[in-house]
Amino acid sequence: MDTKTYRNPTDLRVSSPILTSRQVAALTAAPLNSIRNWSRGQNGLVHALPNRRGWPTIPFIGLVEAEVLTALSQTLTPQKAAAVVRSLQESQGTEFVLSTPHLVTDLTSTFLQEGTDLTRLRDQQGAFLPVIERDLRSLRFGVDGKVESFVPERLDITSVDPRFNGGALSITRNRVPVLSIVGSLRSGESARAVAEDYSLTANEVEQIERDIDWAEEAA
Numbered sequence: 566m567d568t569k570t571y572r573n574p575t576d577l578r579v580s581s582p583i584l585t586s587r588q589v590a591a592l593t594a595a596p597l598n599s600i601r602n603w604s605r606g607q608n609g610l611v612h613a614l615p616n617r618r619g620w621p622t623i624p625f626i627g628l629v630e631a632e633v634l635t636a637l638s639q640t641l642t643p644q645k646a647a648a649v650v651r652s653l654q655e656s657q658g659t660e661f662v663l664s665t666p667h668l669v670t671d672l673t674s675t676f677l678q679e680g681t682d683l684t685r686l687r688d689q690q691g692a693f694l695p696v697i698e699r700d701l702r703s704l705r706f707g708v709d710g711k712v713e714s715f716v717p718e719r720l721d722i723t724s725v726d727p728r729f730n731g732g733a734l735s736i737t738r739n740r741v742p743v744l745s746i747v748g749s750l751r752s753g754e755s756a757r758a759v760a761e762d763y764s765l766t767a768n769e770v771e772q773i774e775r776d777i778d779w780a781e782e783a784a
Contacts (some may be wrong), residue, residue, distance in 0.1 A: 578625040582614040583732030591783040592717045593636040625727040628662040649686045734784040744784040
């Protein structure tokens with residue numbers, strides 16, 4: 566995506582705080598303390614915005630950054646991950662570096678992909694894309710190649726999209742907020758009744774019901 570897009574102050578992906586640190590931690594499976602540390606201060610690795618105490622502070626772009634940092638932390642020490650990000654920011658000329666390069670992983674190493682070239686972030690060694698491309702998993706989430714929505718691995722029928730429901734976690738198919746479904750289930754309604762109320766399938770409601778504590782925290 567063109568990095569100039571992210572400099573637009575009206576871009577909801579950057580300008581609107583939609584998530585708390587606790588929600589981002591649940592969505593990315595990162596430790597809560599890591600999210601708080603990454604988003605602390607003006608030079609934090611995860612973008613955050615000022616807001617009233619207890620209110621959301623992290624915009625959508627910060628969620629994407631936290632997901633990439635979580636993946637980097639699986640193959641690098643926290644100090645090395647931070648150094649890599651700072652180096653990429655300088656070389657790419659943008660503070661939004663974690664959402665503009667194409668970062669991929671084979672689950673043992675993380676690479677920066679530019680065209681057909683891969684560079685391993687741990688030691689800057691090159692790799693041959695055709696050899697490992699079948700094992701690569703993209704760390705960028707979005708629609709038509711643009712980072713516009715985030716799909717949590719834990720409940721992949723849902724997504725976070727700042728254009729809908731204020732960025733609240735929602736069923737992707739029809740944009741029903743997950744928190745509304747959770748609330749109905751908590752009040753004692755059956756999965757079948759909730760499915761009818763929100764035009765969902767029984768399977769969709771049952772997936773949320775099986776992981777309702779996490780769904781409530783993430784939503």
